Amino acid sequence: xxxxxxxxxxxxxxxxxxxxxxxxxxxxxxxxxxxxxxxxxxxxxxxxxxxxxxxxxxxxxxxxxxxxxxxxxxxxxxxxxxxxxxxxxxxxxxxxxxxxxxxxxxxxxxxxxxxxxxxxxxxxxxxxxxxxxxxxxxxxxxxxxxxxxxxxxxxxxxxxxxxxxxxxxxxxxxxxxxxxxxxxxxxxxxxxxxxxxxxxxxxxxxxxxxxxxxxxxxxxxxxxxxxxxxxxxxxxxxxxxxxxxxxxxxxxxxxxxxxxxxxxxxxxxxxxxxxxxxxxxxxxxxxxxxxxxxxxxxxxxxxxxxxxxxxxxxxxxxxxxxxxxxxxxxxxxxxxxxxxxxxxxxxxxxxxxxxxxxxxxxxxxxxxxxxxxxxxxxxxxxxxxxxxxxxxxxxxxxxxxxxxxxxxxxxxx
Amino acid sequence: xxxxxxxxxxxxxxxxxxxxxxxxxxxxxxxxxxxxxxxxxxxxxxxxxxxxxxxxxxxxxxxxxxxxxxxxxxxxxxxxxxxxxxxxxxxxxxxxxxxxxxxxxxxxxxxxxxxxxxxxxxxxxxxxxxxxxxxxxxxxxxxxxxxxxxxxxxxxxxxxxxxxxxxxxxxxxxxxxxxxxxxxxxxxxxxxxxxxxxxxxxxxxxxxxxxxxxxxxxxxxxxxxxxxxxxxxxxxxxxxxxxxxxxxxxxxxxxxxxxxxxxxxxxxxxxxxxxxxxxxxxxxxxxxxxxxxxxxxxxxxxxxxxxxxxxxxxxxxxxxxxxxxxxxxxxxxxxxxxxxxxxxxxxxxxxxxxxxxxxxxxxxxxxxxxxxxxxxxxxxxxxxxxxxxxxxxxxxxxxxxxxxxxxxxxxxxxxxxxxxxxxxxxxxxxxxxxxxxxxxxxxxxxxxxxxxxxxxxxxxxxxxxxxxxxxxxxxxxxxxxxxxxxxxxxxxxxxxxxxxxxxxxxxxxx
Numbered sequence: 020x021x022x023x024x025x026x027x028x029x030x031x032x033x034x035x036x037x038x039x040x041x042x043x044x045x046x047x048x049x050x051x052x053x054x055x056x057x058x059x060x061x062x063x064x065x066x067x068x069x070x071x072x073x074x075x076x077x078x079x080x081x082x083x084x085x086x087x088x089x090x091x092x093x094x095x096x097x098x099x100x101x102x103x104x105x106x107x108x109x110x111x112x113x114x115x116x117x118x119x120x121x122x123x124x125x126x127x128x129x130x131x132x133x134x135x136x137x138x139x140x141x142x143x144x145x146x147x148x149x150x151x152x153x154x155x156x157x158x159x160x161x162x163x164x165x166x167x168x169x170x171x172x173x174x175x176x177x178x179x180x181x182x183x184x185x186x187x188x189x190x191x192x193x194x195x196x197x198x199x200x201x202x203x204x205x206x207x208x209x210x211x212x213x214x215x216x217x218x219x220x221x222x223x224x225x226x227x228x229x230x231x232x233x234x235x236x237x238x239x240x241x242x243x244x245x246x247x248x249x250x251x252x253x254x255x256x257x258x259x260x261x262x263x264x265x266x267x268x269x270x271x272x273x274x275x276x277x278x279x280x281x282x283x284x285x286x287x288x289x290x291x292x293x294x295x296x297x298x299x300x301x302x303x304x305x306x307x308x309x310x311x312x313x314x315x316x317x318x319x320x321x322x323x324x325x326x327x328x329x330x331x332x333x334x335x336x337x338x339x340x341x342x343x344x345x346x347x348x349x350x351x352x353x354x355x356x357x358x359x360x361x362x363x364x365x366x367x368x369x370x371x372x373x374x375x376x377x378x379x380x381x382x383x384x385x386x387x388x389x390x391x392x393x394x395x396x397x398x399x400x401x402x403x404x405x406x407x408x409x410x411x412x413x414x415x416x417x418x419x420x421x422x423x424x425x426x427x428x429x430x431x432x
Numbered sequence: 433x434x435x436x437x438x439x440x441x442x443x444x445x446x447x448x449x450x451x452x453x454x455x456x457x458x459x460x461x462x463x464x465x466x467x468x469x470x471x472x473x474x475x476x477x478x479x480x481x482x483x484x485x486x487x488x489x490x491x492x493x494x495x496x497x498x499x500x501x502x503x504x505x506x507x508x509x510x511x512x513x514x515x516x517x518x519x520x521x522x523x524x525x526x527x528x529x530x531x532x533x534x535x536x537x538x539x540x541x542x543x544x545x546x547x548x549x550x551x552x553x554x555x556x557x558x559x560x561x562x563x564x565x566x567x568x569x570x571x572x573x574x575x576x577x578x579x580x581x582x583x584x585x586x587x588x589x590x591x592x593x594x595x596x597x598x599x600x601x602x603x604x605x606x607x608x609x610x611x612x613x614x615x616x617x618x619x620x621x622x623x624x625x626x627x628x629x630x631x632x633x634x635x636x637x638x639x640x641x642x643x644x645x646x647x648x649x650x651x652x653x654x655x656x657x658x659x660x661x662x663x664x665x666x667x668x669x670x671x672x673x674x675x676x677x678x679x680x681x682x683x684x685x686x687x688x689x690x691x692x693x694x695x696x697x698x699x700x701x702x703x704x705x706x707x708x709x710x711x712x713x714x715x716x717x718x719x720x721x722x723x724x725x726x727x728x729x730x731x732x733x734x735x736x737x738x739x740x741x742x743x744x745x746x747x748x749x750x751x752x753x754x755x756x757x758x759x760x761x762x763x764x765x766x767x768x769x770x771x772x773x774x775x776x777x778x779x780x781x782x783x784x785x786x787x788x789x790x791x792x793x794x795x796x797x798x799x800x801x802x803x804x805x806x807x808x809x810x811x812x813x814x815x816x817x818x819x820x821x822x823x824x825x826x827x828x829x830x831x832x833x834x835x836x837x838x839x840x841x842x843x844x845x846x847x848x849x850x851x852x853x854x855x856x857x858x859x860x861x862x863x864x865x866x867x868x869x870x871x872x873x874x875x876x877x878x879x880x881x882x883x884x885x886x887x888x889x890x891x892x893x894x895x896x897x898x899x900x901x902x903x904x905x906x907x908x909x910x911x912x913x914x915x916x917x918x919x920x921x922x923x924x925x926x927x928x929x930x931x932x933x934x935x936x937x938x939x940x941x942x
Contacts, residue, residue, distance in 0.1 A: 243813040244820075246832065297809040299801045306798055309787030316745060316776065316784050317799035317852070318767035376789045 047249040054248065059421070060370055060385050067389050071396030078399050079392070082274040085267065090201065090346065092391035093280035094119070094339035096384055098362035099369070100291050101335035103383035105328055106366050107295075109308040109375030110166035112332050114155065114173030116358035119340030120351075121177040122148045126341055127190030127350035130197050137196035141341060148337020149330050151177065156329030160322040166329075174359070182352050190350040199279050201346025206276030215272040222268030226261050233257060280342055287335075292380045304328065308375030364411070365390055368418040389414070436497075437462040437597060437628050438483075443494035445478055445487060452478045453492070453652045460597070460645075465619060465629045467643035469636070471672055471871030475652040476632050480599050484518040485511040498597075515596030519586045521605060525574045532557035532570035535589045560588040564618055578731075580611025587618065598622065599630045604638060605869055608730035608897065616642050636665045648672055672872055681904030682876065684883045688907065689720030691758070692891040693774075693860045698752030700740035706748050710736045712915035714752070718860055718891035723882060725906035726895045727931050733915035734895045735779055738862045742776035743769040756859065770799060773859035777849050779868060779895070781842070785849045788838035792830060793819035795837050795848050799856045822851035827877060843874025850881055860891040867901060879905050899928045911935045 072079045098115050105112050122144050129140035151173070158169045206215050233253075240247050247253070271277055295301040303324045306314040315321050339358070344350045369386030371378030390411060397407045438460040445453040453475050460466045470476045481487050483496065485505030496503050498514055505511045508518075525534050532554045541556060543549035557570035566584040574582060583603060590598055600619070604612040619629050620642055633639050639646060640663055647657045648671035655671045669680070694717040702708035711733050718724045728734040739746035741754070743766030754761050756772060763769040769776075778784035786795055796819045797804055804815050819833040826847040830840060837848055846866065853861055863882065867875040882905060886892050896902050902909050909926050911919040911934030919934030 239813050240816075243817050245813070245816050293809070297812070299805055299808075299810060302794070302798075302801055302810060305790065305794070306787055309789050310783075312784045313787055314798070316742070316766060316778060318743070318765075318770045319798070320765075320767065372789075376787065 047252065050248055051252050054252070059425075060368070060382055060389075063418070064385050064389050064392070067392050067396075071392055071399075075396055075399045079396055080270065082270040084395065084399070085270040086274045086278060088388075088391055088395055089281050089284070090278050091395065092387060093201070093278075093284055094343045094346075095358065095361045095365060095391065096284055096387045097287060097335055097339040097342065098358055099365035099383040099387040100287055100380055101332040102359075102362040103366040103369065103371050103378045103380060104291070104295065104304060105166070105332050106363070106371045106373075107308045107375060107378040108304045108325060108328055109311065110159065110325070110328070111363065112155075112166065112170045112173075112329070112336075113359050114170040114177060115332065115336040115339070115362055116355035116360075117174045117177035117181065118148060118151050118333060118336035118355075119343060119358055120181045120353075120355035121151070121184070121340070122337035123340035123344035123350045123354050124181045124184040124190070124352075126197070126344060127193070128184060130193055131190050137194040140197065141200075144341055145334055145337050148340070149334040152330040152333020152336070153326070155333065156326040159329060160325035181354075185350065185352050187352060189352075191348055193345060193348055197341075198345050198348055200283070201280060201342050201344070202348075203279035204275040204277060205279065205282065213273065214269070215276045218268055218272035218276050221277060222264055226264055229260065229264075230257055280346075283338075283342065288380060288384060295380050300324065300327070305376060308377070310376075361387070361390055364415045368415060370422060372422075373419075386418075435462050435500075436460060437499060439495075439497040440479070440483065441495045441497065443479065443482055443492055443496075445475075445482055445492040451652055453482070455494070456649070456652070456654045458647055458654060459657070460628060460630060463623060463626050463628055464644040465623055465631060465642050467639040467646045468630060468632050468649060469639060469646060469668055469672055470649035471873060474649045474672070474871075476649055477601065478652075479649065480518060480601065480630070480632065483511070484508055484516055484599065512593055515594055516599070517590040517593055517595040517597070518599040519583075519590060519601065519603065521602045523579075523582050523586055525582055525585060527575040528573060530571045530573055531561065531568060531577075531585050531588075534574055534585055535560060535570075535592050537589075539592060556592070557588070560591050561585075563591060564588045565614065578611070580607050580614065583607065583611070583615060584618070587622075595627060597628045597630065599632075601632045602869075603631065604633065604635060610729070612638065636668055639663070639668070640665065669872055680872070680876065680900075682880045682883055684723070684886070684905065686723070686886065686907045687721045687889075689889065691717050691719050692756060693718050694755040694758075695741060696753045696755070698737065698741060698754075699750065700736060700747035701749040703746065703748050710747060710915050711740055714912075714915075714917050716893075716910055716917065718893055720889050720891060721886050722908065723886050723892045723894060723906045725902035725909035726893060726912055727899060727902050727909055727935055728895070728897070728912035729935055730897060732912045732935065734912055735864055736915070737912070738776055738864055738893075738895060741769075742766060742774060742862065745776075770856055770858070773857075774862070775799075775853035775856055775858035775860070776862045777853050777864060777866060779865035781845050781849055786837050786845060789836060791834045791836055792823065792828065792840075792848055793833040796822055796833075796851045796855055799852055803855075818855065819851075822855065826851050826881065841870075841874070843870040843877070846870055846874070846878060847881075850878070854885070858890065860893065861885060862893045862895070864895045865897070866894060867896075867898070875901075899931055902926075902931075903928065911937075913937050 068079065078084060098119070102112060102115065125147055126140050126144040129135045129143055130137055135143070155169050155173050158164045159166045206217060237247050237253065295304065303314065303319045306317065306319055307321050307324060311321060340355060343354060347354075365387035366378060366383045367373070367386070368389055369378065369382030369384070371382065393411055393414060394407060397410065436459045438458070440456065440458040442455045442457060443453050444451065444455055456475070456479060458479070468476050468479070478487070482492050485507050488506045489504035496505075498516065503514060526537065529537070535557050536553055541549050541553045543552070554570045561568060561570060564584045564587050566581055566588065568577065568581065574585060577585065587598070603615055607615060616638055619631065622629065631639070631643065643663070644660050645657060646663050646668060648655045648668060650672060658667065696715055698711055698714040699709065700711040702710050714737055716724070716726075726734050736746050740750050741763060743763055744750055745766060754763055761772045763772060763774060782788060787798065793815055797815050801810060804810050804818070816833060822828065823830065823833050828840070828844050828847045828851070830844065837845060840848065850866070866882070867878050870878070882892055882894065894902065894906060903923070903926055907923050909921050909923065909931060910917050911921070911931055913935050918937040919930070921930060
């Protein structure tokens with residue numbers, strides 16, 4: 020029983036009596052502030068970038084490094100997408116590093132040892148990733164073994180199988196088409212200009228789509244009489260995002276163009292963002308994580324959803340394995356070591372709740388980028404791996420502590 | 433001339449933007465049972481949290497005088513040291529520990545080297561159990577006790593702390609009548625041992641039965657304190673809601689049509705112990721526009737019946753047939769049951785009914801997302817519109833449908849649950865304890881909604897352990913005991929006595 024329950028209603032009632040001008044201003048301000056609070060993770064990313072830009076004397080945001088940031092972290096970000104979905108549903112997946120290594124090793128067998136066409140090797144590898152996910156999903160969803168145990172077992176099983184597949188050797192020299200996944204760039208076809216027009220063009224198209232979509236969403240909400248953010252703040256946010264995208268695109272354009280990894284990522288973010296936000300499947304994931312029993316009694320087929328969630332995680336782990344292998348041009352027994360921890364950290368830094376039900380794709384991506392910038396920034400500064408680990412651990416702890424503190428303050432409990 | 437054991441003077445407690453308590457004064461005489469009533473959100477729990485130190489000294493204004501001494505509690509341990517013990521509605525026992533371990537949790541009896549003296553612990557626990565009238569071995573795990581017995585363990589725990597003032601927050605909310613009676617008797621016997629009790633309760637008849645004084649709180653203010661002789665249900669209700677509730681149940685003129693749903697020979701067994709029959713050959717039906725009650729004590733198999741029917745959400749070895757409009761239907765999964773026009777609103781909103789961390793909108797749409805799907809995607813705006821429609825028509829008190837359900841009061845949460853099921857557009861709604869834990873005013877609204885559903889031609893089954901409620905709203909009442917239907921009474925012939933007779937009818941033992 021809460022004694023606070025009528026509070027919000029009272030607040031609005033009281034607000035109505037205040038001088039309207041004041042009221043409008045304070046309401047706008049409080050909206051901006053609450054928005055900043057909700058998007059604290061973006062601000063954290065900006066802070067981290069600014070700090071390391073200063074500490075590295077401007078090396079961090081050099082075009083080549085910006086491009087590297089994406090390519091080096093691509094596979095973690097791919098894993099983070101699947102991981103945040105798993106975490107939202109109230110599960111965890113510890114096996115993704117091993118699964119990535121396993122699929123990478125198999126792709127080596129397909130593409131190099133067996134000499135299959137690269138596209139076929141890729142398709143087969145991804146299918147095997149999904150199968151691995153189905154195997155784990157079966158134990159979790161239908162047998163009812165906690166995901167922690169199943170994927171801990173999976174971590175050992177697939178690490179072991181990686182060694183079996185590779186026979187303790189590395190497989191290298193992948194075909195070019197395959198390598199493009201990790202190393203390729205798409206650049207303009209007309210020749211070498213200082214600033215790649217294709218990259219800029221794509222960025223502009225992306226911005227236009229974003230702006231149009233934002234306006235449409237806002238109009239739609241208004242037409243249904245929903246509250247929307249103040250127009251000034253709405254425009255300010257769009258301008259900020261546009262500026263960020265343009266700067267980012269400029270950096271890429273002055274280096275080698277758009278990394279293939281970035282295209283893969285952009286497509287994944289778009290698709291999974293829509294899945295989580297707008298699709299029935301996504302809604303069911305949130306419902307299951309928020310209250311499994313209520314979801315079941317609302318007719319949601321919780322087992323099927325959980326099963327497919329892990330199939331999807333296996334698929335993405337496989338994809339991450341391919342991107343990583345392509346980047347190194349090498350499938351090795353140690354590949355993917357510790358990836359699961361970075362992906363899990365990314366999801367939690369990005370605001371996912373340990374208890375399930377809360378988390379977004381966007382948050383996980385930004386969380387992954389924060390980790391990426393930390394890694395990259397500290398490497399540029401010449402800080403050793405030992406301190407990098409310690410700092411990353413601390414950041415994870417602080418991020419979750421901040422989240423817990425925020426929730427308590429807002430009266431969530 | 434009795435002396436006051438406790439005087440709370442001008443207690444004011446403010447949360448950001450809201451005054452939860454406004455200059456509340458409460459005097460409790462030594463050795464009495466003092467009842468506090470009020471609607472949910474009136475401030476009862478806040479007042480008790482101030483008293484027990486959950487809200488420490490300095491976060492409120494006013495004085496607390498306990499045994500003629502002004503006290504300033506910084507936390508619960510401070511108040512317990514003075515002999516004030518609060519037992520919350522949600523019991524705070526550790527299920528995997530024994531009774532004795534729970535009683536002496538954080539208060540362990542230690543022997544040499546600071547190790548726990550188990551013999552003494554268990555002996556002392558036995559003595560305390562005797563005082564509360566619980567015949568159980570102190571080494572039994574709390575897990576293996578029913579809620580009623582767990583409540584007694586909590587009281588034994590309080591006694592071990594040499595309690596002088598015992599605060600019970602809705603102690604009988606989860607108990608059946610028998611356990612409730614036992615608990616109330618125990619409170620009276622503790623009174624004989626000079627232990628003062630404050631009891632927070634919604635149940636007016638039990639307040640009348642055991643309390644010496646009643647204080648009614650409304651909107652954070654103490655409305656009045658009534659001595660035993662002047663206590664009447666009408667007066668308490670009037671104080672609680674601030675208006676006369678002429679009728680506690682809205683008028684309902686039934687327009688009963690043809691049969692919608694018929695359940696034949698429904699049987700289910702215990703999920704962990706498949707030899708135990710929990711639902712025993714039940715036959716019931718409900719007609720168009722009819723409100724049918726199922727009266728039964730807790731554990732009689734009411735919820736088990738409803739949940740096994742609703743997509744086999746409970747039990748194993750389920751058998752029986754279901755007919756809708758005379759045609760047999762299957763309800764093997766929840767989605768199948770929903771597709772066939774059934775809805776089940778659970779008795780346990782927080783555990784089975786709602787996603788508390790989500791907003792109102794998404795809770796309402798949870799069982800019917802396919803209706804909002806357009807081209808594979810959920811239409812957000814339509815969802816908002818639908819939810820906002822329910823917010824208005826069901827009078828859900830919240831700033832908007834984007835408010836988190838966890839922050840609503842019990843009554844408003846229940847309205848969200850009902851909205852969810854009404855939106856799934858069922859032909860038959862099974863409402864399991866639809867007014868549990870919600871205040872008088874909200875109850876009336878829920879009854880009005882139930883009437884509206886019946887008037888729209890739906891069949892409504894209401895499961896309840898509150899007989900006045902069933903008698904007040906139903907057209908026909910089944911009684912259930914030990915998993916069997918033991919009686920069926922049209923409302924004209926139903927009295928509490930006949931229903932109780934059926935509800936307590938035992939199986940013939942061979």
